[in-house]
Amino acid sequence: MARMKFYCDAERCIECNGCVTACKNENDVPWGVNRRRVVTIKDGEAGERSLSVACMHCSDAPCAAVCPVNCFYTTDDGLVLHDKDICIGCGYCFYACPFGAPQFPEDGAFASRGKMDKCTFCAGGPEEDNSAEERRKYGSNRLAEGKLPLCAEMCATKALLAGDASVISDIYRKRVVNRGASVLDWGVSYENASLRSSKGVQGKATMEE
Amino acid sequence: MLINHRRVLQFPALLFLILIAFPVFAENAPSSYKPVTVPNPATDLWRAVNPQQLPPAEAAMFPGGDSQVQGVQSGVLINQLGQRWRHFRMGQLLPTGSYLLAGAMLAILLFYLIRGKVLIRDGESDKKIERYSIYERLIHWFMAIVFLFLGFSGLILLFGRSLLLPWMGPELFSALASAAKEGHNLFGPLFLLALVLVFLKFVIRNIYQKGDLTWLLKGGGIIGKQDVPSNFFNMGEKTLFWLLIIVGGLIAISGVVLLFPVFGQGRDIMELSHVVHGIAAVVMLSVIIGHIYIGTIGMQGATEGMTSGYCDLNWAKDHHSWWAQRCIDEGKVMPKQQGAAVHHDNPAPAEAEK
Numbered sequence: 001m002a003r004m005k006f007y008c009d010a011e012r013c014i015e016c017n018g019c020v021t022a023c024k025n026e027n028d029v030p031w032g033v034n035r036r037r038v039v040t041i042k043d044g045e046a047g048e049r050s051l052s053v054a055c056m057h058c059s060d061a062p063c064a065a066v067c068p069v070n071c072f073y074t075t076d077d078g079l080v081l082h083d084k085d086i087c088i089g090c091g092y093c094f095y096a097c098p099f100g101a102p103q104f105p106e107d108g109a110f111a112s113r114g115k116m117d118k119c120t121f122c123a124g125g126p127e128e129d130n131s132a133e134e135r136r137k138y139g140s141n142r143l144a145e146g147k148l149p150l151c152a153e154m155c156a157t158k159a160l161l162a163g164d165a166s167v168i169s170d171i172y173r174k175r176v177v178n179r180g181a182s183v184l185d186w187g188v189s190y191e192n193a194s195l196r197s198s199k200g201v202q203g204k205a206t207m208e209e
Numbered sequence: 210m211l212i213n214h215r216r217v218l219q220f221p222a223l224l225f226l227i228l229i230a231f232p233v234f235a236e237n238a239p240s241s242y243k244p245v246t247v248p249n250p251a252t253d254l255w256r257a258v259n260p261q262q263l264p265p266a267e268a269a270m271f272p273g274g275d276s277q278v279q280g281v282q283s284g285v286l287i288n289q290l291g292q293r294w295r296h297f298r299m300g301q302l303l304p305t306g307s308y309l310l311a312g313a314m315l316a317i318l319l320f321y322l323i324r325g326k327v328l329i330r331d332g333e334s335d336k337k338i339e340r341y342s343i344y345e346r347l348i349h350w351f352m353a354i355v356f357l358f359l360g361f362s363g364l365i366l367l368f369g370r371s372l373l374l375p376w377m378g379p380e381l382f383s384a385l386a387s388a389a390k391e392g393h394n395l396f397g398p399l400f401l402l403a404l405v406l407v408f409l410k411f412v413i414r415n416i417y418q419k420g421d422l423t424w425l426l427k428g429g430g431i432i433g434k435q436d437v438p439s440n441f442f443n444m445g446e447k448t449l450f451w452l453l454i455i456v457g458g459l460i461a462i463s464g465v466v467l468l469f470p471v472f473g474q475g476r477d478i479m480e481l482s483h484v485v486h487g488i489a490a491v492v493m494l495s496v497i498i499g500h501i502y503i504g505t506i507g508m509q510g511a512t513e514g515m516t517s518g519y520c521d522l523n524w525a526k527d528h529h530s531w532w533a534q535r536c537i538d539e540g541k542v543m544p545k546q547q548g549a550a551v552h553h554d555n556p557a558p559a560e561a562e563k
Binding site: 010015017020034037038039040041042043047049051053062065066067068069070071083085086087088089090091092094095096097098099100112113 | 253254257258273274275276277278280282283284285286287288289291292294295298299366367369370374379380382383386387390394467468470476479480483
């Protein structure tokens, strides 16, 4: 069985926020809710890197563990989804999540929390696939149409990868080998990658193709 | 200026001490391999992604990132305290809290079986003393109702998934838990109000004084049969009052932090508030279980003061003898019923009333 994963390649992400925009548009996400965000480390300094982050669909999901009403479930694809009909908007998943994925629309007085909203890996919710009800509550269900999440599909530099974990890790592994593992101090990214062809190591990554 | 210079110098000196201390520790550790001397350029990135795993001194060098998404802590990539909080709630608060609450109820059951109901030594008298005014009773019951509601709704959120969900089913339990959450949020601030009112009204009578230690050492006269004098409130009641003010105050303040996520508080503060809220609430519930027992079925004549406002003279002599004596001296003792004498002489109309 496939196990769906996101991976963001920090050497490729250029902080264009295209994934954020794609997600908001595809899923009709309400104001104040951001299922995905791009975080930049050392912004404007040497060594600046960006990472796009959303729900990471954990194997041992903290949100599901602490939920007082047990509204989370893991799909056959390894996605952590939740049922908004069961969710009570307590915010415990938000405390427990390491990535800041659960979001809460403001609902009622004193900015009290409405029902939680988070990245669904463009896989909707427990309702019937691509039904109007599912669309209204969870946004798009691209997986049911055989497509991958739009954030990754739209990524201009292919920094954000989404799909079967083994495929994703293969792609990333090839990149690392081609790029030169930075542990060898060949630097990172594109700057020094071009030097590697002369050292006869390139074949390792491209042998399979 | 001189002070400023000294402060400026102190920090580098401290840093220097820390820096020379670290290699010393490293040398003591047994190592059979040579570490990679060439730094990995990516390590700084991953340190910045998860700075909480670093020692505090190093973590300060890796502040969080920036994000175009506006929001509290939106630049934090990994919040490791979330895992700590998860462990607290699932691995510590749930089991310990259930043991504590079950233990408190078991202890009271054992106390009831061993000691039995605390009776008035000379039986009920036909005289009474005013114990609580209507205002005092009002704020007591106001707090009691709010506390019990918040206690039960909080317990539903804490233990409901393991105790209620399996037999209620997800839909029904979700409706109950949703009501519990909304009610808890809505009536939570009332507890803070009740706490302030109770504090202002009762604080003077609850200041510890001479004789309280004796009361404690003699076990409050409940364990033995000896007479332990006390004032309006005895040592046990005073301790309950201060527990209520301090532990209840912690519950109320941490609750406000959790209830209004609009002051810019981050997840770390909310997680800490929840830890305080959870521990304090479970402790307070255990204490209040004891209070409810001794105020109702555990002691003869104890409930009357809080319901009718008057207590039996003999009850007052038993449990608050100094106060009872003062009331007798000041002539505040009154007969229980105007028609008490008539009542005894003519039992027939009394039965007709029933």
